[in-house]
Amino acid sequence: MAELESSRQQAAEPGLLHVDAKLDHSEFFREECKDLILQVATTTRRMQDSDGNQLKQRARDLQFVKQELELKLEETIVEVDALVALQSRVVKALDATGEPLRVTVLCLQERLKRPPSEMRHDEVDAELAKEKEAFEGVASLLQRVAGQIKEQIRLNRSAKYHLEHDLKDKFETETIDDSCAIMTVHSRDNRRLQTTGCFPPSVPVTPEQCEDISDANMAKAEQQRNSSASLRVLVELVLEQTAADMQKRIRYTAAAFQINIQEIKSAKSQMEDRIPKIQSEILGQQTIREDLLAAVAETERSLGLAQTRLGLRQLRPGKEHCQDAVQTQLVSEVQQLNAHVSRLREQALRSEEVQRMLTKLRVQLQENIEQKSRSLYIDEVLCSQHREPVVIRHF
Structure with missing residues (x-):
């Protein structure tokens, strides 16, 4: 009997060892899981903190670029408005050349009705011809200037469009990043995106390339703004000079008319005196x-x-018929x-x-x-x- 009991105990010992081993393994596995959970939680928090910091930095970068873009956009809008106002002045100046030119041509035609004896190419005709040539030259110049302003307005509006489009993209990106920054694991958008799997497709553009695009848009806007400012200065000079030239020609022609009128009056008075x-x-x-x-x-x-x-x-009698003194x-x-x-x-x-x-x-x-x-x-x-x-x- 004693031998039989000892044999049973020996048979039962391997099973208990196995159980203990399983228990130890399970306990070790639990500890590993706990460590993993802690490690994953720590890593996740660290990654989330890093994401938050990256998002904040990106938001600051976006805000800085947005401010620069908004400044360039405001300058471009001001420049476009200034060019549009200047274009209106040039159009008015161009329209204003029509009446003086018509009057000059009319005076030339009226003077063709002078009597034949008065039909000579005098100083008045010469000044009227110069006046006509000057007015036609001013009209042609203003026409070209109006075309240049129109083209510059188009270029400015093109730069304005790219700035607005860039700002719109920056605003949308900032809105998305702000949403990402305040998003938590319990956020509805997070669950919605997880369930739908609706992630925007990735765009093969590096941050440097994106920054280069904005820099290029701002550089283009600055270039067009400088060109526009230079054009405005030139146009102001053209408007001033053309007005002065037309006024000078009118003064010269008026002086020629007065001299000719005085000469005609003097000649007419002298004839009337005769x-x-x-x-x-x-x-x-x-x-x-x-x-x-x-x-x-x-x-x-x-x-x-x-x-x-x-x-x-x-x-008289013959003897008296003599050639006497009488x-x-x-x-x-x-x-x-x-x-x-x-x-x-x-x-x-x-x-x-x-x-x-x-x-x-x-x-x-x-x-x-x-x-x-x-x-x-x-x-x-x-x-x-x-x-x-x-x-x-x-x-």
């Missing part, structure tokens, strides 16, 4: 011709008397009187010719006066009326 003198001389010639004709008649009567006396003396005197008197009559008649004809010449000269002067009056009316009235409303403004 008319009464010519008329008086015509009457004087008529009077002197009448006096000459009266003298011819009187001389012819004296000639008739002398000829009658000679005829009567031809009736006879000689009468013959000489007849000859002289004939010469006087011829001379008087000749002068009377010359007086008539002079009167006709003076009459023709008076008509010519009157025609010239009328032509001067027509030219004066065109320059002093018509052209002045056309040019008076023209005002060159600096837009």
Whole structure:
């Protein structure tokens, strides 16, 4: 019996050893699990803390870049508004060249209606031609400037679009990172994303590349802003210079008109002063011709008397028919009187010719006066009326 009990105990001992070994293994495994849980929890907290720090740093970086982008965007918007306002001024200045140019052309056309004798290329025509050329040049220049401003506005708006798009991306990224920073394991979004598996696809862009994109957008905006500022300075100078050039040309043309008007008035006045003198001389010639004709008649009567006396003396008796002093005197008197009559008649004809010449000269002067009056009316009235409303403004 004792041997049998000992055999049973020996048989049972291996089973207990196995159990103890299993128990020890289980206890060791539990300890390992506890260590693993603690290690995983520690690592997880450390990773979450690191994630939080990275997210905070990223948020600070994003905020800094956003501030720079917002500053560039504000500067670009201000520059676009300034260019748009300047474009409006250039368009107004361009439109304002139309009326002065139309008036200049109209004055040239009006002066073509001058009488043929007044149709000469004078200083007024020269100044009007220069004025027309200057106004056309200003219009052409302003047209080109308007095109340059339009193109620069397009470039500025392109830079503004990229800045706005970049800011929008930065804002969305900041919103997402802020959500990630406040997210916990109990957050609804966390559970929702876990259940749906809806993760945004990764974009093959490094942070450096992303920063380079923003730097490129800001550099482009700065470049366009500088170009825009330079263009505005140039356009301001163009507006000032073109207005000054147009005003100068108008002053020069106005001075030429005034000089020409004074010259026409002076010439017309001198011609008008000659008319009464010519008329008086015509009457004087008529009077002197009448006096000459009266003298011819009187001389012819004296000639008739002398000829009658000679005829009567031809009736003297033969012995008395001698060439005495009386006879000689009468013959000489007849000859002289004939010469006087011829001379008087000749002068009377010359007086008539002079009167006709003076009459023709008076008509010519009157025609010239009328032509001067027509030219004066065109320059002093018509052209002045056309040019008076023209005002060159600096837009």
